[in-house]
Amino acid sequence: MVLALPADLDIVSIYPYPITARNEQRPVFGGPVWRVKRMGARWAIAFALAPYAYTDALDFTDLEDEDERVSVLIPQPGLDIGNPGAPVIDGAGQKGNQYALRGLTAGYTVRKGQWLPVIIGGQRYLYRARAAATADGTGRAIVPVRPMIRSAALDGATVELAAPRIEGFVKMPQDAFKVSVPSMVAGISFTIEETA
Secondary structure, eight states: OEEEOOTTOOEEEEEEEEEOOOEEEOOTTSOOOEEEOOTTOEEEEEEEEOOEEHHHHGGGGGGGOSSOEEEEEOOOTTOOOOOOEEEEESSSSOOSSEEEEEEEOTTOEEOTTOBOOEEETTEEEOOEESSOEEOOTTSOEEEEEESOOOSOOOTTOBBOOSSOEEEEEEEOOTTTTOEETTTEEOOOEEEEEOOO
């Protein structure tokens, strides 16, 4: 089961960063550094919330669950998402660094850096557009993504452009629920790291 946090969270900052799967080779006695790109890189996003009244902050104690996946809407401040349509994967078995999509609104442009989760087998896999891509008159586009595609999607798998979410396990600092007496939680913070 996935715990979906509400879309109206009072988020004050996010910090997205990649969790790399690459292998880096550094010679012991000098020389060039080599990076070997491998499938399996994924995303993590650190969230910080505004202060909440203690009684309201109790709603977030589910974040303390150690084995439940959580999903959170990813803010994209200032980005007008517009009407992307109902995008889905166009063709099964895609791999590499790009997705073929269909079901986009004709002429819709996926912006460089825009988030696009793909739902495969009931689980979100988060990607970010490496370059802008505009849908043709039939609503199709090829979108370059990072990281590499990690799981084969079926033809017609949902792509969440309108309201992208990250899904994964929660990591919390020790002071995530720090209470400022008498009645405020200073600002809940947590990180969601993709599990696959």
